Amino acid sequence: MSQHRIPAWITVGVIPLANVAMAALAAALVFWYLNINPLEALQAMVYGAFGSSYGWGYTLYYMTSYIFTGLAVAVVFQAGMFNIGGEGQAYIGALGVGLVCLGLGGHVPLFVLLPISIIAAFVFGGLWALIPAWLQAKRGSHIVITTIMFNFIAASMMNYILINFLKPSGTMSVESAVFDPSSWIPKMHEALALIGISIDRSPLNLSMFWALFVAFAVWFFLWRTRWGYEVRAMGSNASGAQYGGISIPKTVIMIMIIGGGLAGFMALNVVQGEAHQIKLNLVNQMGFTGIAVALMGRNHPFGIVIASLLFGFLTQGGSELQFEYSVDARIVVVLQGLVILFSGALQNMMKHPIERLYLRLSSNRKKTSEELAAEA
């Protein structure tokens, strides 16, 4: 009966790689059109992203942000919903982190402040997702629409708060005061220097470890706890879940708070780890890129870590291209767009031929072994 005889290494390994390869081919055409040798461009990107500890630092810094925003989409997707509000949830999470650092920075040591700012990032991001969640659960307003709207509301609200409350008087730019240095999350190069390893300065900070831990925790939550069981049941068959005594409204609200909280964690990396102040537009589309990351990573935490690394590479390698060949900065967006196009919108283009090829090869192999058995 089973028609699903495709092994996992094909689904999660070969097919995504083939999709990325298609995207790379399409990108090569773009470079060719721009009169840039595609191979040299690739070389420049790889060197820019992985060629030095400086490049690595940036790539992993971006990866950290993408892990958080990617998980924010994926965990909600496991419940069968589409959280497009990562942008706003991360922004509001930054407000939480910023308030903790501004208020407590210099008064308490980092090991006391950090847990509080982690909680604040989660709570602020989560509460921002709670309103659309509540509207969906109790009033049936579609979460795609409401979370998009809440991105705009978050942006306007942060404008207002920054200008009226957080901007130190007498400054021109719309940003908060710089946090007390004691509240900063240590940079990777500083931490490694303590144990005698020297790497270049980069924005990469210790929140990367938190991102990796959170990815693991999300996997554990989804596949090892009964709450995760309920989330996955609802995501795959809502009426089945209801039959099983799972409350749909409660699960919607719980998973959206978690999703928003995960998006909020991005602020640990960007605000507490790097900028050290709340700036206008600090999320800078990373919330939206999280959607692509989740798509690419098949909504699985481990896939998201890998997809985040890829998008980190694209972001960092793409900005190197911009220096090297003085192409428009938006080349990064073009590259990301191609990856999304081929691994998201066109994912079945490669899937069916590869699966068919595999089935043909494997049935041939089986036949020959049967023939051998017959001969023997």
Add this chain to the structure above:
Amino acid sequence: MTAQTQSAAEYALELRGIDKHFGAVHANKNIDLKVEKGTIHGIVGENGAGKSTLMSIIYGFYEADQGDIAIDGRVLKIKDSKTAIASGIGMVHQHFMLIQNFTALENVVLGAESGELIDESLDKARAELNRLSEEFGLSVPLDQPVEELSVGFQQRIEILKALYRGARILILDEPTGVLTPQETEHLFKVLDSLKAQGTTVILITHKLREILAATDNVSVMRRGEMVAHVKTAETNQEDLAELMVGRKVLLQVDKGDSAPGDVKLSVHNLSMTDSAGVKRLDNVSLNVRAGEIVGIAGVSGNGQSELLETLAGITPVDSGSIDLNGHTLDARHPMNPSQVRKAGIGHIPEDRHRMGLINTFSAYEAFVLGYHRNHEYNGALTMKQAAIIADCKEKMERWDVRPQDPYLKTANFSGGNQQKLVIAREIEQNPDVLLIGQPTRGVDIGAIESIHKRILEMRDAGKAILLVSVELDEIRSLSDRILVMFDGTIVGEVPADKADERTLGLMMANIVPDEIKALQAEEPA
């Protein structure tokens, strides 16, 4: 063989060596089939035997890997359904393919329009349809939107659609699943008059009784192969069942007398209106005692689903009250499905795909659905995966679920084994009351036998069982008392020994025969 001496054109349809693979699945193996012109030819087989694949090949949905199809003696390549229709093949699908807000007339014309303006087509079609309706007893209100028509009428529209397109070979896929016995009888009359006019009919069904009642010849499929072609007059239900399953099957379950005890489930004046404002349940009252099976008969869609879902706590109660094993459930005391389970109620839902299982889950995960919060399955933080798997494995063995692989995705089990998973899950929790909906829908004959036996064992173990089914045979062979539902109300109650098909059929159409009225007057509920 006389077949060789007959000229090929005596066969309306001939298949030679049809072979079809889907990936590793060999759905049709070297199928030969000859359908004589102007006959009704039945094709029987269990789910997954390859009937639907074969019909889809004939109708051009799939292309066969090998083999020929000959229509009226001429070999044809049927690449798509357009070619099939042009060669005179018409198909009535199990799930109707009608546009709900179009009228019957518009549905018939859809895709067969002639000329630039729709009016010309409609006028032409109206004349033709009137002729067809008259000739074959297929009258249908032509100008009413399809959504306002009964299923019986909708099916007639599907048949008219095929005839209007000039079908000389009409394939009907499980046509009686949604009909009352009287509607079924009428359908068979229509098929007979089609036959009399020279149309060839292929009837696909899993109901052996109907095959015997309606067809001239029968072909039996098993596991992708044609295992037998027989003349209907020379066979019987037992033989056909044996051919389908490959072993002897008990069609009738042995049922001892029931020993009813205390009332475990009682429903008082239950009413329910859905979100569209339609009254789905209207003043329903009933009792189920320990140790008896109460069957609910009725054409699907007359409130049975709503009744089960309300009893299971899935749909809230509007008015009236329910006494569930000593717990009150009404508008002021709502219970959710897990509270209902805790009260000792097991629920085997009507539709295992929509409700009973989570298709993307492994068997062991689906096996705790509804009980996933139980202590034995949970640690402080994590679910006890090892314990769940061990438990699932043990119960799979006891219930003979095949393959015995707790890690296999539920979607990859056959229908019968999926149903066994659901039934095992609910029964193994040892509830006092069992709500059972369509326990054998889409289940192989072999599995039906064992499921029926288990249900009777539960009754004899003193459980109170409410059974909803649209299969009259199932209701009649399992129930101790039968209630008939029509349009959200209970039309009446029939003791199992008085429940012949005619009586139940009339009651399913809301007509209570006098002898049943007299019975009910004697002993008021």
